[in-house]
Each structure stands twice: as structure tokens, then as C-alpha cells.
Amino acid sequence: MRYAIISDIHSNLEALGAFLEKTEELGVEKTVCLGDIVGYNANPNECIEIIRERKMECVMGNHDSRASGLEEPTDFNHMAAEAVLWTRDKLTEKNREFLKGLPRSIDVDKKFLAVHGWVNSTDMYIFGARDAQTNFELMRAHSERNLCFFGHTHVSMTYIEADSSVGFTVDSPVKVEKGRNYLINPGGLGQPRDRDPRAAFAVYDTRALEVEFYRVEYDIQTTAEKILAAGLSPRLAERLKLGW
Numbered sequence: 001m002r003y004a005i006i007s008d009i010h011s012n013l014e015a016l017g018a019f020l021e022k023t024e025e026l027g028v029e030k031t032v033c034l035g036d037i038v039g040y041n042a043n044p045n046e047c048i049e050i051i052r053e054r055k056m057e058c059v060m061g062n063h064d065s066r067a068s069g070l071e072e073p074t075d076f077n078h079m080a081a082e083a084v085l086w087t088r089d090k091l092t093e094k095n096r097e098f099l100k101g102l103p104r105s106i107d108v109d110k111k112f113l114a115v116h117g118w119v120n121s122t123d124m125y126i127f128g129a130r131d132a133q134t135n136f137e138l139m140r141a142h143s144e145r146n147l148c149f150f151g152h153t154h155v156s157m158t159y160i161e162a163d164s165s166v167g168f169t170v171d172s173p174v175k176v177e178k179g180r181n182y183l184i185n186p187g188g189l190g191q192p193r194d195r196d197p198r199a200a201f202a203v204y205d206t207r208a209l210e211v212e213f214y215r216v217e218y219d220i221q222t223t224a225e226k227i228l229a230a231g232l233s234p235r236l237a238e239r240l241k242l243g244w
Contacts, residue, residue, distance in 0.1 A: 002027055003108070005186045005202045005211075007034035007116070007151025010063065011087065012190030012240075013043035015199040016050060018218035019189060026203055026214075032108055034151035035061025035116035038099070039080065040191055040236050042226035044087045047190075048095040060102035061116045061151065062123045067091060068099035075123075079233045086232060105142075111206055113139065113148035125152055126183060129166045132159035136166065136181050147182045149202070154188030156200055156213045172213040176204075184211055197243035 004023050009016055023031065033056050038044040044067065051058055066073040066084045068091075073081040091099075104122055106114040118124040118131075119138035126132055136159075139148055159168045161181040176182055187200025194200075198215035205212075224237035 001109070001111075001206045002029050003204045003206070004028040004031040005034065005114075005149045005184075005204060006031060006189045007149075007186055008036045008061070008154050008188040008190055009033070009047050010036055010039045010188070010190035011041035011044040011047050012199075012218075012223055013041075013046050014219045014223045015190045015216075016047055018216045019199055019201055020050075022214065022216045028203060031056045032106070032114050032149070033058035034114055034149055034186070035059045035102070035122070036063045036151065037061070038067045038084075038087045038091075039063030040083050040232075041223060042230040042232065044090055045092055045095050048091075048098055052095075052098060057106055057108060057114070058102055059106055059114050059116050060099070060104055060122060063087075064099045064102060065122060068096050070100055079235060083232055083236065086230065107143060107145065111145070111147075112204070113143055113145050115148060115150050117150065117152040119148060119150075126150055126159070126185070127153065129159065129168060132168070132183050133161070133166045135183055136161045139181060139183075146178075146180065147176055147184070147204075149184050149186065149204075151185060151188075153185060154191055154193035154200075155185060156187035156194065156202070157185045158211070159183040172211075174211045176209040176211065182211075187213065191240065192243045195243045197241060
């Protein structure tokens with residue numbers, strides 16, 4: 001089975017469309033989304049509807065929970081809070097209810113875990129080896145899986161636990177081996193934050209037991225123009241061009 005793993009679409013319809021075109025070339029059989037379908041950009045309903053129509057498995061992100069009204073964006077910075085409240089106002093009732101119903105984690109086909117932030121928290125970030133070590137412990141407590149995909153940081157990264165020590169790599173592909181545990185972030189599809197503006201995602205081939213990172217060009221200018229036309233912060237448009 002070839003799974004595409006995406007995260008942090010953030011209402012970026014152009015990035016999502018470019019990704020879908022690329023997956024046809026790659027022979028992807030199923031797509032799993034790690035949350036934050038909405039926020040920051042200007043096409044929340046359209047992105048949700050693609051997820052729904054294609055029946056993609058998806059977990060809830062922190063922007064999804066705030067935009068749906070489950071929680072308030074009191075801990076968001078001003079720019080993020082403004083965008084999520086704009087999104088809340090634009091969502092159709094059907095799409096709002098869809099976001100509210102998303103799970104916080106998924107055991108995908110009994111092959112790997114899918115979460116947004118930490119294994120037990122939508123909002124917390126995995127920002128280094130210490131955070132990864134805690135999440136490896138949470139993985140052991142919550143499941144029998146040795147592989148977990150997470151998002152939230154918008155940066156492609158692999159943490160590997162072997163012989164009680166944790167290392168990390170940004171190399172691709174990553175071989176998933178027995179006796180080791182893996183936390184893998186596919187990067188940000190709709191708002192990358194690693195100085196590469198191309199949309200990021202990963203493909204997990206369960207036959208080859210291999211995860212490969214991909215980048216794809218998309219029409220950033222159109223996405224940026226939509227942000228400005230919606231009255232959202234110009235900084236949101238500018239950061240897409242910078243990959244930050």
C-alpha cells in the first residue's frame with residue numbers, strides 16, 4: 001500500500017491541487033491528513049470539501065478545533081487568531097460540523113499512528129529529541145505501532161528511537177526497520193516553514209517499508225492574491241513566498 005501523508009493544508013487550495021496531481025504520478029492508493037485543514041489562507045470550504053469527497057482519513061488540528069468553535073484561539077498570535085476567526089465566519093455549517101467530528105488520533109489500518117501535535121495533545125509541538133523521547137513513551141503506552149506521523153511544526157523531519165537513544169534526520173528516503181521506533185513529520189503542505197516554499201508531503205510504501213519526502217511547485221501568487229482579497233494579513237501572503 002502506498003500512503004500519501006499530508007499535514008497543515010491551511011486552506012491553501014492551490015497547494016492541495018498540486019499535491020493531488022502529483023499523487024497520480026506516484027501511484028498513491030490512500031491519503032491521510034494530519035490536521036489543520038484550515039487557517040491562514042482563503043479557501044477553507046473548498047479544501048474541506050476535497051477531503052470529504054475523497055474520503056481522506058484525517059485527524060483534528062489546533063486550527064480546525066478553533067475554527068469549528070470547539071475552542072477559542074486565546075493562545076494564538078494575533079495574525080493566526082484573526083485568520084481562524086475569519087475562517088469560522090466563512091465555514092458552511094456542514095463543514096463546521098465535519099471539523100468538529102474529526103478524531104484527535106487515528107490508528108491507520110493497524111499500520112501506523114496519525115496525530116497532529118503530540119500523541120496525546122493536538123496543541124503541543126515536537127520540537128526536538130526530548131519531546132520526541134516523551135512521544136515515543138506515549139506511543140508505547142497507547143499502541144503497538146512503531147511508526148507515528150505527526151504535523152504541526154510545518155517542517156519535514158524524522159526522529160528515530162533505537163537502543164534507548166533518539167536521533168533525527170532530514171534525509172529521504174527513511175527505511176522503517178524492526179526494533180526501531182519512528183516519528184515522522186511530512187512537512188507543511190499549505191504553509192511550509194523550512195525556507196522552501198514548495199508544498200511538502202510524504203509517501204509511505206508499506207511493501208518497501210520506506211518513507212520518502214516530496215516537494216511540489218504550486219501557484220503561490222494566486223494563493224497570495226486570495227489572502228489579500230479576503231482582507232487577511234499581508235504577512236500571510238508574503239511568508240508563503242519565503243517558505244516561512
